[in-house]
Amino acid sequence: MPASPAAPGSTALGEPRSDAGRRRAGRPVGGVLDKAGITAAALKLIEKKGYDGLTMAALARSLNVAPSALYNHMESKRDVLLLVEDHLAALVDVSAFGAEPWEEAVRKWAWSYRDVFSRHTPLIPVIAVLPVTDAPQTLAMYETVSAGFRDAGFPEERIVSSIVALESFIFGSAYDVTAPADIFDSGSMAEATPSFTGAVRSLAAQGHERPADVAFSLGLEALIAGLGALRGA
Amino acid sequence: MPASPAAPGSTALGEPRSDAGRRRAGRPVGGVLDKAGITAAALKLIEKKGYDGLTMAALARSLNVAPSALYNHMESKRDVLLLVEDHLAALVDVSAFGAEPWEEAVRKWAWSYRDVFSRHTPLIPVIAVLPVTDAPQTLAMYETVSAGFRDAGFPEERIVSSIVALESFIFGSAYDVTAPADIFDSGSMAEATPSFTGAVRSLAAQGHERPADVAFSLGLEALIAGLGALRGA
DNA sequence: TCTCGTAAATGAATGGCATTCATTTAGTGG
DNA sequence: CCACTAAATGAATGCCATTCATTTACGAGA
Incomplete structure (x- = not known):
């Protein structure tokens, strides 16, 4: 050291x-x-x-x-990004695995994971293609999560796919956090897109402070429920 | 449309x-x-x-x-990327909305959307932050999909969040398609990560040609089931 | 104590990139 | 026929990652 x-x-x-x-x-x-x-x-x-x-x-x-x-x-700037990525992976909260029910552990992990990388979206293209060999902290995260899935009763051959599905959702949602507030303003095309414009207005009327959180919660709960059903199958 | x-x-x-x-x-x-x-x-x-x-x-x-x-x-190279993005949006298959049950329409749309953009992942950071005003074909896609959700009985204020959740999953999954086959090779850390290494091996033993498709299908079906439950609520 | 090998730092290229700008060109409407 | 203007030119500009020949300083072996 x-x-x-x-x-x-x-x-x-x-x-x-x-x-x-x-x-x-x-x-x-x-x-x-x-x-x-x-x-x-x-x-x-x-x-x-x-x-x-x-x-x-x-x-x-x-x-x-x-x-x-x-x-x-x-060797290259990419190596610097890898170093940063691996550092951030250690900040993701996996502490609930083994301490709380599977659903709650996944929930905490996913929110934490999204929050960390929503402040580092330029890393996402790097992570998505990153061989885990080069990233020990990231690998450690996977190990903890995998063990949590196994202990929750997941069949072994479905664990990786389930984690990948969750991760894909998390990465996509991390971008979503950074989107500008007016991203769905249909502007001059408003009359040509009544269903969409109406849906956007209806969401806006709800007055959520962070619309991205609503979508993330919706999707995450659906994934937890759907993937959770694989246990013991 | x-x-x-x-x-x-x-x-x-x-x-x-x-x-x-x-x-x-x-x-x-x-x-x-x-x-x-x-x-x-x-x-x-x-x-x-x-x-x-x-x-x-x-x-x-x-x-x-x-x-x-x-x-x-x-004005800038970004404008070129926007042009390309909007062209690709027109290639996404939304034809099943209004012609088939909501589940099947979403399924076809999502697979098509992922397939198109998995060959254009460098656009994803652009799309994710793209005001739809500047992308008429993209907006047209949203209109068709929104109408499909409305007609399927979704409460108006949940439509946008549901679409966003699906899209986030789709974008993340598009990256996944491009990942190298050995991305989960834990290399020298294999003994230190028994659960993860076992899960990876167990998936590999299944011999799927496109592991990314397994994860996508798993996640997509979970989302369809979970979001579908919002109808009429 | 001297010497030499080596790891690590230097600064001056190199080549690629998006973007800007003063200038020129060629059609068009009066 | 002229003036106006949209559109093209090519020569910068400035930023970037990366390379390379050279230099430096430490430490191990004689």
Whole structure:
């Protein structure tokens, strides 16, 4: 474990090569550029500037290092995204599996999963195609969830498909959270689309603060009920 | 229903024909650079080179035009993607609404929707945040589907949320189709994740040709059953 | 104590990208 | 025939990820 948490301040790299006198500075400061350090810097950058601000140059700058230095530790920017993804996977709440009934455990897991990634939707295309081998925390999440399904009485050959179905719904719903409020405004086509326009108005009249939550709850409860019926079959 | 199958494809697309002496002089060739022409060229490019090959430069080249010329017709590359998205929306099969029972109509719509966009996953982040105003064919799809839900007895204020829930599942599942076969290979962590590894093996032993279809079917049937129960409530 | 191998950092390319802009072109309506 | 305007041009601009030859500094072995 090389990484001490922060301890970055002292270094001030970027020494000119000549001037051999004060060589204190250029040395490999323990662990700022290891995976934990890169992940932490990337997360801080994302938080402050969003995913558009997450460039290799900006990441390097936040680590007081030249952009090319990052490539001694990562093969590509995708690796940085993987690191971030795996970090986030550890934030998903799986604690209810083994402690509460299956339905409630799935419910808590799904809401938590959606909430975490709704703030990181640019990662979704990455996750969806990500071999779990490269993401230990993500794999750990799957293990806990799988065990929960098995213990709830799911036939083994249906467990993965059920989880995938839930995950697909969760990823799609994460996008939904970020959609603008007026996404369903049919504008000038309103008269040409009476059923849809009416349905949109009728939903709006309900005055929900977060319409995305209504759809998510509706779909999630349907999935829990439908998938739950597979137990013991 | 405005959902006519194809766009007004009247204009001959940007075939590489004008190679004759008129290198100079961008005379306004009638309609090659209108929305239909741009859409057709973009689709052809995507088909041949994938979304990585869809650059403004390549698109312009396939239309025998300078890249900057595109900006007389579109504000940004995003507009090109919107055009493509809306074209694809017209390919989604909504014909069963009004002709078959609600369950079967939803089933056909959902499979078709997923199949179309599983070949165009880079559009998903665009669609998910796309105001429908800018996409008439997409809006037409929503109108048909909404009418189908209304006629099936759904309370008006639940229609949009139900569609959104289904769509979220569809988008997530579209990614799933593109995932590599070995995505769940837990590699060196296999012994540390017995439940998950066992579940993966057990699914693999079933020998499904398209595992993504199993998960999609499972989730879709659960959603149809769960959402269907809202009718008349 | 010296020397050398190596891991890690440097900065200067490279090539690709979307987008902008001043300018030019060619049809069209008066 | 002229003026207006829509549309095309190509030469920037600025940003980006990534590569590479070179340099630096530490530590292991002599």
